[in-house]
Each structure stands twice: as C-alpha cells, then as structure tokens.
Amino acid sequence: MNKLKLVYFDIDGARGEAARLAMVIGGVPFADDRVKFADWPDRKADTPFGALPVLELDGQTVAQSNGINRYVGKLAGLYPDDAWQAALCDEAMDAVEEVATRVWSTMSLPAAEKKAQRESLAAGPLAFSLDRLQLRLVAHGGQYFADGRLTVADLKVFVWISHLRSGRLDHVPVDLPDRVAPRLVEHHDRVKEHPAVKAYYAGRKVAA
Numbered sequence: 319m320n321k322l323k324l325v326y327f328d329i330d331g332a333r334g335e336a337a338r339l340a341m342v343i344g345g346v347p348f349a350d351d352r353v354k355f356a357d358w359p360d361r362k363a364d365t366p367f368g369a370l371p372v373l374e375l376d377g378q379t380v381a382q383s384n385g386i387n388r389y390v391g392k393l394a395g396l397y398p399d400d401a402w403q404a405a406l407c408d409e410a411m412d413a414v415e416e417v418a419t420r421v422w423s424t425m426s427l428p429a430a431e432k433k434a435q436r437e438s439l440a441a442g443p444l445a446f447s448l449d450r451l452q453l454r455l456v457a458h459g460g461q462y463f464a465d466g467r468l469t470v471a472d473l474k475v476f477v478w479i480s481h482l483r484s485g486r487l488d489h490v491p492v493d494l495p496d497r498v499a500p501r502l503v504e505h506h507d508r509v510k511e512h513p514a515v516k517a518y519y520a521g522r523k524v525a526a
C-alpha cells in the first residue's frame with residue numbers, strides 16, 4: 319500500500335487541519351507528522367515552497383493546502399466527481415484561503431500595527447467574506463457547499479470558523495461569525511457533530 323504522510327505544525331486551526339480531518343473521516347491511513355516550531359528552521363529548506371502543509375507519497379512531495387485538500391478529498395470520497403460541483407467545492411476553499419491569508423499575513427507585524435490591521439480586516443474584508451460565504455452556502459441549500467453532501471470544502475470552512483471563534487486570533491472579535499454569518503455557525507456546529515469529526519476531536523491533542 320502507498321504510504322501517505324501529512325507534514326504540518328501541531329496546530330488545529332490552520333491550513334493543514336482540513337486534510338487531516340478528511341483522511342480521518344474517509345478512513346485513509348496516513349502518518350501525521352506534526353512539526354514542532356523549534357524544529358521548523360531545520361526542515362523548512364526541504365519543503366517545496368518553504369512552507370507547510372506538505373503531503374508525501376512514497377517519498378515524493380506535494381505542497382499547497384487546497385491542492386492537498388483536493389487530493390486527499392478524492393482519496394477520502396469527500397471531493398465531487400462532477401466538474402461543476404468540484405468548482406463549487408474549490409470556490410469555497412479558495413475563498414477561505416484568500417481571506418485567511420490576509421489575516422495570517424499580519425502575524426509578525428509590530429503589536430500596534432498588527433492590532434490596527436486586524437481590526438480593519440475584521441470589520442472590512444473578513445466580515446464581507448463571511449457574509450458572502452454564507453450567501454453561497456444558502457444558495458446551495460444551506461447544508462453543504464457542494465454536491466449536496468459533506469466535502470473538503472465543508473471541512474475547510476469548518477476549520478476556519480472554529481479558528482475565528484477560538485479566541486486565538488488576537489484583535490479579531492470572537493463573535494464575528496455569529497454576528498455576520500449565523501448560517502455558517504450553524505453549518506460549523508453541524509459538521510462538528512459528524513460522528514467521525516466528534517471522535518477525532520475527542521482524542522485530538524494540540525500542542526499549540
């Protein structure tokens with residue numbers, strides 16, 4: 319059997335988590351290589367783009383989180399076969415990635431600048447993006463983002479909403495999703511109740 323390894327930091331709210339979840343839900347065996355921040359400087363140069371996540375298959379690597387989500391989504395039965403539904407699935411994942419990248423890119427800014435930028439992002443592009451994502455969900459029936467069933471898009475949005483509501487993103491109000499996108503919060507809570515997701519988080523240990 320081919321050996322899959324997902325290499326990512328030991329954090330649950332960011333780019334590697336949807337792929338981990340997809341493989342767990344789909345029963346796809348994989349090695350979960352959780353990189354400690356202290357080890358990252360030594361490992362960075364060996365990754366295709368100096369960043370994680372990276373997926374390894376029998377010693378070969380592929381990077382870029384949404385590409386990885388699509389690949390593992392196919393293995394896990396969580397990616398649409400139909401080309402249009404696949405495009406809808408990608409749309410939601412890319413919409414999250416686009417705005418999350420803007421928010422996370424403020425991470426290393428000096429404190430005052432980070433606060434100002436995050437507050438302005440939260441009130442502007444982030445609130446807008448959540449609202450639009452919610453409208454897309456509603457337009458597709460309100461339950462799932464694509465294919466009328468759980469796909470990797472639902473997992474990516476779920477992880478993002480969990481992260482926003484976790485209080486770990488300084489200067490982004492924790493109640494932002496509840497205020498501007500209650501249907502996304504409903505969707506989040508529904509995904510969280512999926513038996514495999516529930517079992518995964520019951521046993522999930524997060525170092526950071």
Ligand SMILES: N[C@@H](CCC(=O)N[C@@H](CS)C(=O)NCC(=O)O)C(=O)O
Nearest residue numbers: 332333368369370371381382383384
């Ligand atoms: N476009 C890439 C971005 C990857 C990325 O920036 N990953 C972050 C963690 S979420 C990272 O590796 N940061 C450490 C670094 O850049 O040194 C993707 O979607 O995978």
